[in-house]
Each structure stands twice: as structure tokens, then as C-alpha cells.
Amino acid sequence: MTKQLGFLHNSEKCVGCQGCEMACKNEYQTDAAPRWRQVFQLREEDYSLPTRMFFSMACNHCANPECLRVCPVKAYTKREDGIVVHDHDRCIGCRLCLMACPYDRPQFNPAQKKVEKCNLCYQRIDKGEKPACVAACIPEALQLVEINEALDQRMGVLKTLPGLPSPDITQPAIRFIGPKQGKQIRRD
Amino acid sequence: MKLSRRQFIGGTAAAAAGAALFNFNLLTKSVTAADDSLEEMKTFRNVCPRNCYDTCGQISYVQNGILKKVEGDPKHGYTNGKLCLKGYTYTRRVYSPDRVKYPMKQTPRGSGNWTRISWDEAMDTIAKKILELKSRYGSTLPICFNKYSGNFGIVHYGAEGTMSSIGYTTRALGTPCWPAGIDAQTYDFGTLYSNDPEDMVNAKYLILWGQNAAWTAIHTLPFINKARERGAKLVVIDPVLTSTASKADLYIQINSSTDGALALGMARYILDNNWVDWDYARNNSVGFDEWVDYLKTNITLDWASEKTGVPQDIIREIAREYATTKPASMWVGYGMQRHINGGQNVRIIDALGVMTGNVGKSGGGVNYGHLETWGFSYNAMVNPAPKGSKGFIGPDGKEGDRNINMNNFAHDVMAQNDPPVKMLWLACRNPGSQDPDTNAIEKMFAAMEFVVTVDSFFNKTVQMSDIVLPATTHFEDWDVMASYWHYWIGINQRAIDPLYESKSDVEIAMLLSEKMNALEPGSCTFPTSGTPEEWAAKEFNPGIHSLLGISDYRELIEGPRKAKMTPASWADGKFRTPSKKIEIHSDLAEKNGLPALPVWVEDMKAPEKYPIRLFTPHPQHGLHSQFQNLDWMMTANPEPKVEIHPVLAAKYGISEGDKVKIYNDLGSIIVKAHLTRTTSPEVIVSYEAWYKDSNFNVNYTLKATPSDMGKQATGNNGVAFHDNFVTIEKA
Ligand code: SF4
Ligand code: SF4
Ligand code: SF4
Numbered sequence: 001m002t003k004q005l006g007f008l009h010n011s012e013k014c015v016g017c018q019g020c021e022m023a024c025k026n027e028y029q030t031d032a033a034p035r036w037r038q039v040f041q042l043r044e045e046d047y048s049l050p051t052r053m054f055f056s057m058a059c060n061h062c063a064n065p066e067c068l069r070v071c072p073v074k075a076y077t078k079r080e081d082g083i084v085v086h087d088h089d090r091c092i093g094c095r096l097c098l099m100a101c102p103y104d105r106p107q108f109n110p111a112q113k114k115v116e117k118c119n120l121c122y123q124r125i126d127k128g129e130k131p132a133c134v135a136a137c138i139p140e141a142l143q144l145v146e147i148n149e150a151l152d153q154r155m156g157v158l159k160t161l162p163g164l165p166s167p168d169i170t171q172p173a174i175r176f177i178g179p180k181q182g183k184q185i186r187r188d
Numbered sequence: 189m190k191l192s193r194r195q196f197i198g199g200t201a202a203a204a205a206g207a208a209l210f211n212f213n214l215l216t217k218s219v220t221a222a223d224d225s226l227e228e229m230k231t232f233r234n235v236c237p238r239n240c241y242d243t244c245g246q247i248s249y250v251q252n253g254i255l256k257k258v259e260g261d262p263k264h265g266y267t268n269g270k271l272c273l274k275g276y277t278y279t280r281r282v283y284s285p286d287r288v289k290y291p292m293k294q295t296p297r298g299s300g301n302w303t304r305i306s307w308d309e310a311m312d313t314i315a316k317k318i319l320e321l322k323s324r325y326g327s328t329l330p331i332c333f334n335k336y337s338g339n340f341g342i343v344h345y346g347a348e349g350t351m352s353s354i355g356y357t358t359r360a361l362g363t364p365c366w367p368a369g370i371d372a373q374t375y376d377f378g379t380l381y382s383n384d385p386e387d388m389v390n391a392k393y394l395i396l397w398g399q400n401a402a403w404t405a406i407h408t409l410p411f412i413n414k415a416r417e418r419g420a421k422l423v424v425i426d427p428v429l430t431s432t433a434s435k436a437d438l439y440i441q442i443n444s445s446t447d448g449a450l451a452l453g454m455a456r457y458i459l460d461n462n463w464v465d466w467d468y469a470r471n472n473s474v475g476f477d478e479w480v481d482y483l484k485t486n487i488t489l490d491w492a493s494e495k496t497g498v499p500q501d502i503i504r505e506i507a508r509e510y511a512t513t514k515p516a517s518m519w520v521g522y523g524m525q526r527h528i529n530g531g532q533n534v535r536i537i538d539a540l541g542v543m544t545g546n547v548g549k550s551g552g553g554v555n556y557g558h559l560e561t562w563g564f565s566y567n568a569m570v571n572p573a574p575k576g577s578k579g580f581i582g583p584d585g586k587e588g589d590r591n592i593n594m595n596n597f598a599h600d601v602m603a604q605n606d607p608p609v610k611m612l613w614l615a616c617r618n619p620g621s622q623d624p625d626t627n628a629i630e631k632m633f634a635a636m637e638f639v640v641t642v643d644s645f646f647n648k649t650v651q652m653s654d655i656v657l658p659a660t661t662h663f664e665d666w667d668v669m670a671s672y673w674h675y676w677i678g679i680n681q682r683a684i685d686p687l688y689e690s691k692s693d694v695e696i697a698m699l700l701s702e703k704m705n706a707l708e709p710g711s712c713t714f715p716t717s718g719t720p721e722e723w724a725a726k727e728f729n730p731g732i733h734s735l736l737g738i739s740d741y742r743e744l745i746e747g748p749r750k751a752k753m754t755p756a757s758w759a760d761g762k763f764r765t766p767s768k769k770i771e772i773h774s775d776l777a778e779k780n781g782l783p784a785l786p787v788w789v790e791d792m793k794a795p796e797k798y799p800i801r802l803f804t805p806h807p808q809h810g811l812h813s814q815f816q817n818l819d820w821m822m823t824a825n826p827e828p829k830v831e832i833h834p835v836l837a838a839k840y841g842i843s844e845g846d847k848v849k850i851y852n853d854l855g856s857i858i859v860k861a862h863l864t865r866t867t868s869p870e871v872i873v874s875y876e877a878w879y880k881d882s883n884f885n886v887n888y889t890l891k892a893t894p895s896d897m898g899k900q901a902t903g904n905n906g907v908a909f910h911d912n913f914v915t916i917e918k919a
Contacts, residue, residue, distance in 0.1 A: 013413070015402035015431045015432070015435065016431055017402060017403070017431075018273040018809075019272055022275075022820065026277070032820055033823060035823065050866055051429065052431045052866060135270075136260075136271070138410060181434075182422075182436045182437045182438055182439055183437065183438045185440045185498060187870070188833060188868060
């Protein structure tokens with residue numbers, strides 16, 4: 001594998017608007033239940049001040065994808081650029097990948113009785129376009145990046161956030177910039 | 189067959205999957221890759237017509253006549269090719285199995301027993317009812333019309349036109365949304381007129397006063413962020429620590445409804461330090477020195493701090509920074525004027541902007557909204573009453589419509605007796621879920637002889653109607669839209685054919701006119717011809733052409749245009765007040781029974797029995813009762829909650845996830861608790877919305893208390909939505 005594409009999410013800029021989540025649904029016209037991308041709120045108590053803070057997560061296209069390892073029909077493949085692609089036609093809906101993924105990112109579609117997930121908009125990337133979620137993010141909190149040494153050495157770039165599973169399990173191709181909190185004049 | 193509402197929706201959803209022409213299956217692409225085997229994708233220009241600051245430029249992608257997806261229009265310089273989450277759900281609105289598909293009648297009203305009828309039968313029933321009421325009462329005044337903001341497309345003013353073409357009717361007048369602030373700026377400047385929001389990049393200091401852009405005007409954020417990258421500080425003042433406030437350099441959790449007191453404290457400190465722009469204030473306003481005297485004799489920092497709960501050193505800090513870091517921009521949200529002293533608080537903030545010389549400047553302004561780009565022809569709206577129509581004789585002796593207060597709708601409808609109101613016509617409006625005092629609204633609807641609603645979904649108002657007429661979505665219509673925030677105007681093309689038997693308000697008016705004139709020649713003046721595109725074209729006039737630099741509406745098909753206006757409002761110093769100056773002293777306000785000066789007016793205090801303030805602000809996942817009912821939104825936000833501070837929750841023995849009963853003398857609601865320190869211990873927050881298959885409605889406890897202003901410019905005062913007091917218990 002020559003490179004590893006992934007996401008960089010900046011909680012300092014993210015307002016939790018869920019535009020990325022809906023832009024993904026709009027692009028693929030998914031059914032209601034599966035959430036390929038999902039915006040999560042960080043817990044107030046994990047930070048010094050109570051603030052509305054968020055991060056957005058889709059499949060993390062892990063360097064060590066557990067989903068791929070456990071899938072009995074080889075529905076998962078990893079591309080040269082690191083994208084973990086799930087082949088919907090091969091999927092038999094056994095849901096082993098759901099149990100294996102530490103991030104809950106393979107999404108079961110109850111109507112089709114199969115799994116589906118973010119394929120990092122590879123068909124858009126192959127055309128030189130940004131993923132739909134990245135293109136939709138108004139405060140530019142979500143970026144497509146190459147995961148490498150240089151990125152990990154950048155100031156403020158984190159491998160995980162409070163409450164997330166250890167990145168050692170699957171080596172997810174996602175990096176974070178943590179939230180920044182301003183001064184607050186509070187009534188409590 | 190008798191069906192309950194739930195069965196009805198379930199039944200039609202199942203039928204849609206098999207027999208109907210359009211359903212989600214047609215839409216869903218293979219999930220692994222885009223399907224290219226179909227006809228080439230066509231694109232159209234649309235504009236989101238919702239009651240929203242952003243009024244986004246949209247591109248619709250259509251293949252084989254089916255709307256495949258919706259994206260932002262990259263040629264729109266304010267929304268810049270991106271949509272908010274709501275904008276990305278539109279295919280689910282257009283193809284929702286829950287849509288009203290055909291004209292239907294409900295017998296009896298409220299039973300859920302709906303039957304499909306033809307357009308001819310619907311028009312025949314409605315026209316006969318109108319004519320019968322007219323002959324019974326000698327006028328069409330027993331017919332009451334209520335329309336507001338469900339679709340702000342200009343052609344939709346054809347709904348008003350429907351009414352004016354049948355005679356003089358009873359009209360719900362006013363706006364529930366923003367009238368107190370409009371009047372405040374009308375008294376001060378002559379009208380509301382905000383800077384171009386794109387101009388916020390030039391601000392060196394920014395105060396968002398009760399404004400939650402992250403949820404309600406997200407496309408302004410990049411401009412604010414640009415200003416911040418250039419060094420501007422962002423201050424957010426709000427009783428609730430919103431998503432926007434969470435991003436601020438300084439967040440001030442102010443005591444609700446005391447914004448004016450904070451601004452007065454700041455003004456006093458600015459005066460004491462002589463950071464006043466005397467030249468600007470004295471040359472451009474009247475009554476400034478009179479207000480300065482008031483500040484000197486009546487205002488202290490002690491008092492301001494006591495009132496607002498904001499420490500004195502913070503008042504000093506923001507006063508100094510706001511007055512000395514120029515230009516400084518203020519953005520006044522609509523929530524902060526929904527109080528009994530809300531308009532007055534806006535007047536005080538206006539005065540703060542004037543005293544520091546921030547009005548009329550790029551990067552400055554006291555920004556609230558504007559209507560500068562709304563100079564359309566309103567061709568569909570204007571129709572003469574039929575010959576011989578009898579109207580209501582107003583206080584000025586003129587004959588015309590009988591206007592009642594939109595913001596006390598239930599009460600005012602019932603109060604009419606000469607003649608009484610017997611029939612309601614609702615378009616672009618859902619009072620069943622959006623009006624104050626839902627119980628009173630339900631009673632009033634029950635007292636009507638006949639109710640017609642034009643809508644796309646079986647919402648609360650439709651559930652209380654006799655006939656529902658299926659409305660098109662904006663992808664099925666031609667229209668033109670302007671914004672009350674940014675300066676862009678866009679054309680809205682018909683991207684797909686109207687689904688099922690849906691029609692626009694204008695098409696409905698044409699049908700009704702045909703029917704009425706067939707039954708009683710001369711009884712309706714609405715034209716009976718015109719294509720949807722022709723109706724949209726007629727809204728353009730030389731004024732709009734020159735504002736946009738076009739000579740034909742079709743030029744907008746190439747992309748939306750921005751109005752040719754200066755980035756700073758009031759840059760020419762030509763104010764539109766009677767004195768042509770900023771009126772710090774407003775005789776007009778005084779004449780209307782209000783203080784002439786921007787002085788402090790007391791806020792509403794919590795009654796002993798109901799000590800908790802209930803805020804019901806705009807939601808993230810919807811716009812009033814739109815969007816939240818769609819299946820994608822129900823996934824993203826499945827149920828309503830009430831945000832309660834842990835200290836308050838503990839006092840009432842409430843834990844995370846508990847069901848909480850919120851109540852007062854008017855009514856009650858039950859909703860799940862979410863404990864959070866983003867609100868204060870005095871305020872609980874539950875966002876207004878209409879969830880699918882749910883009776884949740886925040887307005888059951890809300891009294892129709894008027895705000896202090898609105899009458900001057902909009903006909904009626906607003907609603908003090910945020911002066912609502914309740915108590916809570918574990919349900
Ligand atoms: S679109 Fe951007 S700002 Fe909005 S939730 Fe997603 S990452 Fe956050
Ligand atoms: S996030 Fe989960 S689904 Fe995605 S590659 Fe990693 S293990 Fe697989
Ligand atoms: S990369 Fe594409 S498929 Fe993945 S979450 Fe973003 S929009 Fe969805």
C-alpha cells in the first residue's frame with residue numbers, strides 16, 4: 001500500500017450541524033436507518049467547561065481493518081490508497097463486521113438485510129472531487145487527508161478523543177483537532 | 189373504509205411501494221457506485237423557499253424526470269455551493285410517502301377518516317361554501333385567511349390573491365416572528381436594513397446578541413470565521429450556551445430579557461470614558477443628548493450588573509472593546525425580541541451602535557435583517573374585489589378586509605360577530621402546531637363550519653381541516669426568492685413535474701376562479717390562465733431588473749444575482765424616519781404609547797407558582813413544523829427533549845432520560861429530560877418541532893402574550909414566546 005487516505009476532523013471548527021451526515025445521505029440516497037456518517041457530541045464532563053462540542057465520524061478506513069478480517073465472504077477490500085471498500089453485492093448480511101468494528105461504522109440496513117458503509121466516495125475521489133461530506137462542511141471542519149508522519153507531527157493533531165476506543169485496535173485513518181473553549185460568564 | 193390517521197399513512201406508504209409512480213425505490217442508486225445507465229443527468233436552479241436567513245441557492249439533479257439529489261449552487265456568493273442539513277433532505281420531502289397526494293376530504297373533521305376526491309369536487313365544495321356564506325351574510329367577511337412563512341416564494345403571494353379576488357375577507361395580520369425588532373429599527377432608522385452579511389469579514393469585533401447562526405444561519409459562519417482569522421474577537425450573549433456560543437471567545441450567559449440593561453451599562457461606561465463618537469451621533473441623530481442625560485442620571489454599572497447577572501468587569505471589558513475596536517459589528521437575533529420588552533431592548537442596542545459610530549460602516553452595523561431586495565410586483569397578490577363586494581369599514585372609514593391579530597388568532601377569530609368567522613383558509617401556515625395556546629386553537633377550529641388547508645403533509649392543522657389541497661414543493665414550481673438577510677436573488681425553475689395531483693397556490697386560485705365564475709358569474713376576479721413560468725416572470729419589474737443588473741428574468745437561469753447595494757447599510761446617512769435622521773428620540777414611538785427614548789423597560793418576572801422559564805427556540809433539525817417529520821431527520825434526531833440544568837433537575841428529582849411533565853395553567857407537555865449545563869438553572873429549553881406520528885408540541889403551555897412592539901410596521905405586536913413560565917415534575 002502506497003498511501004492511506006483518511007479524515008481530519010476539527011472540533012474547534014465543527015458546530016455539530018450534521019450537514020456532513022445529510023450530504024452523505026443525499027449523495028447516495030440511502031435509506032433512513034443506515035448512518036454512514038454520524039455526528040457525535042462530546043461529553044460535557046470530559047472538558048473543563050460545559051460546551052456543545054462534536055466530532056463527525058464515518059468509516060475510518062483503518063490500516064488494520066477488523067471488518068475485513070472477519071468477513072466470511074470477503075466483501076471488504078482495501079484499495080491502494082487505503083480506502084476500505086465494502087461490496088454490497090457480496091454482503092450476506094451476517095453482521096460479523098458490525099461486531100468486529102470498534103466504531104460501529106458498518107451499518108445494517110434492516111430493509112435490505114445487508115450491511116453498508118462509507119466507501120470514502122472513492123468514485124468522486126477517482127474523478128478528483130472531494131467526498132460529499134467534506135465538500136458540504138460549511139465551517140471546513142472536515143477534511144480529506146493523507147495519514148502520515150507529517151500530519152501526526154502537526155501541533156494539535158490527535159489520534160483519539162475522550163471516550164473513543166483505543167486506536168491501537170484497528171489503526172483508524174482519522175485524526176482529530178480537539179475543541180477549543182473560550183471564556184464563559186455563567187449563571188451557575 | 190374508515191381509517192385512522194396512522195392507518196392512512198401506513199396504508200398509503202405500502203401502496204406507494206407497489207403501485208405509485210414515484211417512491212424511494214426509484215430513487216435509490218446502487219449503494220456501491222453511481223448508476224450511469226440512465227438518461228443523462230439534467231440540472232436546474234432552485235432556491236430554498238423556507239423562512240430562513242440563508243435562502244440557499246440550490247442545484248437540483250434530475251434524471252428521467254426524477255429528482256436524484258440536491259446540492260448547493262456554487263454561483264451563489266453567500267451560500268457558496270453548500271446547504272445546511274435540512275437542504276440535503278429534500279428528496280425525502282418530495283418523495284415522502286406521507287405527502288398529501290390528492291385533494292382529500294375528512295368526514296367528520298378531526299376523525300382521520302379521509303377520502304380522496306377530485307379537484308373538481310374539491311373546488312365545487314369550496315366554491316359553493318364561499319358563495320353560500322356570502323349570500324347568508326351579505327359579504328365574504330366570514331371567510332378568514334391565514335398565511336405566513338411556509339413558502340416565501342413571491343408567486344406564493346397568489347394565496348393572498350385568491351382571497352382578494354373573491355371579495356373582502358377576514359385576514360390574520362402580522363408576523364409572529366420578528367415584529368418587535370422591526371418596529372425598534374423602524375423607530376430608530378426608519379426601517380430594518382442590515383449590512384451585507386458577507387461584509388462581516390471586515391469586522392474587527394463581533395457581538396452576536398441572542399443569535400444562534402450555527403443552527404439558523406450557518407452560511408454566515410465562514411464570514412465570521414474569516415473575520416476571526418484576521419483577529420476579530422467573537423462575543424456571544426445568550427441565556428443559552430448554543431452551538432454558536434460554544435465557539436465564542438467570550439460567552440456571556442445573560443439573565444433572560446435583560447439585554448437592554450447590559451447595553452445601557454455598556455453605554456454608561458463608554459460615556460464615562462468618552463469613547464463616544466460625538467460627531468457621528470450628533471450629526472446623524474435626534475435626541476442623542478437627551479439619552480446621554482438619561483444615562484448619566486439613571487444608569488450605573490452596579491445596576492446593570494445586578495439586572496443582567498453579568499459582572500461589572502465584564503461589562504467594562506466588552507464596552508471598552510466594542511467602542512474602541514472599529515469597525516465593530518452587532519447581529520441581533522430574533523429570540524431576544526420575543527419578550528414583553530424585546531423591541532425596547534433592540535432600541536437600546538441600536539443606540540449603542542449609534543453612540544459608537546458603528547452604524548453606516550462596512551464591518552459594522554446593528555444587523556437585524558432587511559427587505560431591500562423584496563421590491564417585486566406582487567402581481568399574483570393584487571386583484572380587485574368583485575363588483576358590489578361588501579367590506580369591513582375600518583377606523584379610517586375605508587372599506588376593505590377585516591384584519592385580525594395573527595398573534596392572537598384563536599381569540600380574535602372567536603371574537604368576531606358582525607359577521608362571525610365561519611370558514612378558514614390556510615396556506616403556508618400551520619397554526620395547529622405553531623400558534624400560542626394550542627388548546628385555544630383546537631377549540632377555535634372545532635367551532636368553524638368549514639376549514640380548507642393547502643399543504644404537503646398531514647400536519648396538525650390539516651388534521652383539523654375538512655378539505656386538504658395538495659401543495660407542490662418548490663422543485664415542482666416556478667418562483668423567485670429573495671432573502672431577509674443576504675443580498676442575493678435567485679430564480680426557481682420547475683425541475684420536475686408536480687407529483688401526484690399537487691398544485692401551487694396560484695394554480696389553485698385559477699381553478700377556484702373558474703369554478704366560482706361558473707357557479708356565479710363575476711364572483712371571482714382571479715385570472716384563469718397563465719403558465720407557472722409566466723406567473724413567475726410577472727413578478728419582475730424595472731426596479732428589480734436594475735437592482736440585479738439584468739434585463740430579463742431568464743438571465744437568472746445562468747446563476748443568482750446579488751443586488752447592487754453598498755456593503756454597509758445606511759452608508760449614505762439617509763435615514764427613513766420622519767426627521768430623516770436616526771431617532772434616538774422617537775415621537776412616533778411616544779405617539780404609540782412607548783417610551784420616546786431607548787430607556788430601560790422592566791422584564792417579565794416569573795410568577796411564584798411557575799418559577800421556571802421555558803424557552804422554545806428554533807430547532808436544529810427543522811424549520812418550525814417542516815423537515816423534522818422526514819425519515820432522515822427522524823433518524824438524525826428521533827425524539828424531542830427538554831434541556832435542564834443539573835442543579836434544577838436535582839431539585840425536582842429528575843435524572844437524565846426521565847420523562848418530565850412541563851405545565852402551567854394553560855396546558856402541559858411530557859418530554860424526555862436531558863441534563864446539561866448549557867442552560868442556566870432558571871431556564872429550561874425545548875425546541876419547537878413537529879415530529880412524525882407524535883403529539884409533541886411546545887405551544888400547549890404558551891400564552892399569547894404580546895411583545896412590546898410590532899404594530900407600527902407589521903400591523904400587530906409580536907408574541908413574547910420567551911416569557912413563558914412553567915413548573916416541572918417527573919412524569
Ligand atoms: S458538516 Fe462540518 S461542522 Fe457540520 S457537523 Fe459535519 S463536520 Fe461538523
Ligand atoms: S472503521 Fe470499522 S468498518 Fe471502517 S475500516 Fe475500520 S473496522 Fe472497518
Ligand atoms: S466519504 Fe462519502 S460515503 Fe463516506 S461519509 Fe463522506 S459522503 Fe459519506
